[in-house]
Amino acid sequence: MRRPLSTLLTGTVIAGLGLIHSPVQAASGPTAPSASASPSASAPANTPAAINGRLKVCGVKLCNQYGKPVQLRGMSSHGLQWYGQCLTDGSLDALAGDWNADVLRISLYVQEGGYETNPRKFTDRVHQLIEMATARGMYALVDWHQLTPGDPNHNLRRAKAFFTEIAQRHRGKTNLLYDIANEPNGVSWSRIKSYAEQLIPVIRAQDPQTPILVGTHGWSSLGISDGRDETDVVGDPVRADNIMYTFHFYAASHGREYLDALDRASDRIPVFVTEFGTQEASGDGPNDFGRTRQYLDLMARKKISWVNWNFSDDHRSGAVFEPGTCDAGGPWTGTASLKPAGVWIRDRIRTPDAFPTG
Structure with a gap:
């Protein structure tokens, strides 16, 4: 959600399968698959992406290749320009094999020292991370992380160039999701719809088949943070098929009003929670695990997929690793290097059924 300017300048925090959620075999091989690797490369057998195959939107649910509703659970990277060193063979092996995550959100900031400073460098890094997620049987959620300015139309030309290349190269894969507008803010829903x-x-x-996720107004709060509500989107949906709408929350800042909006909206439109934290909207401060559990219980019951913010060692409480972990190369598995939020989220990804869903 909204983050103070000081947070943006120093690096912010970002940010499950219903059918299968078992540990996957850790991938071996070179540190980074070539960006020119075959776009039709498939996920290893018996991994979430292999078993569930290409996803599609069916009604208000995200469904697998057999038409069965599924819930993805996973982690978001931090901004690649700040914490790219946290995404390595070892850390992604742990995310797939120790955490049992289904999905990696690849957070590509457009501004704040990101894509616009070197489009070639950052596009190649996204290619690389898609291949790394694929090699581990995870879904790759490509996040066009526009944040400031808040009107996604400011970056429309850049978005067209970026997604044309990504979609052309990887359209043969069945483990992709495209998130085309991270947190629109200070802009009306009609402007966001026009962009989409x-x-x-x-x-x-x-790429005619990969699901596309569309950010909503008010920092992807379905308009709640702008004093609006989900009826803006429900009453004037994007004219396109196989799309979902995104919702973000930070449990210590976003209480019952936001939770109720998510509950109502998910009965009417397909929703994917592409970013959330257990702490305040700055990605820092005390954790509110009780409120977070209310959200996660709702999402489990309704099979709403989610991605937690974030898989890095930033100093804020929302980054799962203790500072210094990434530069030290781990340890990545277990809980020794995790902050309290990391321990809690890892447990929820690993053993979702151990938590009440009623």
């Missing part, structure tokens, strides 16, 4: 309806056909020209 200009960008989606460009992606579809290259």
Whole structure:
């Protein structure tokens, strides 16, 4: 959600399968698969992405290749320009094999020292991370992390260039999701809808099948943070098929009003929680695990997929690793290097059924 400018300048924190959620075999091989690797490369057998295959939106649910609703659970990277060193063979082996995560959100900031400073470098890094997630049987959620300015139309030209290349190269894969607008803010839903309806056909020209996620107004709060509500989206949906709408929350800041909006909206439109934290909206401060459990119980019951913010060692409480872990190369498995939020989220990904869902 909204983050103070000081947070943005120093690096912010970002940010499960219903059918299968078993540990996966750790991938071996070189540190980084080539960005020119085959776009039709498939996930290893008996991993979430292999078993569930290409996802699609069916009604208000995300469904697998057999048409069965599924819930993805996983982690988001931090901004690649700040914490790319936290995404290695070892850390992603742990995310897939120790955490049992289904999905990696690849957080590509557009501004704040990200994509716009070196489009070639950052696009190649995203190619690489897609291959690394694929090799481990996880879904790769490609996050176009526009944040400041809040109107996604500011980056429409850049988004068209980026997603054209990503979709063209990886359209043969069945483990992708495209998130085309992270947290629109200070902008109306009609402007966001216009952006989506200009960008989606460009992606579809290259990749007709991968689900596309669309950010909502008020920092992807379905408008709640702007004093609006989900009826803006429900009453005027994006004119496109196989899409979902995103919702973000930070449990210590976003209480019953936000939870109720998610509950109501998910009965009417397909929703994916592409970012949340157990702490305050700055990604820092005390954890509110009680409120977070209310959200996660709702999402488990309704099979709403989620991604936690974030898989890095930033000093804030929302980053799962203790500071210095990434530069030291781990340890990545177990809980010795994890902050309290990391321990809690890892447990929820690993053993979701151990938590009440009623």
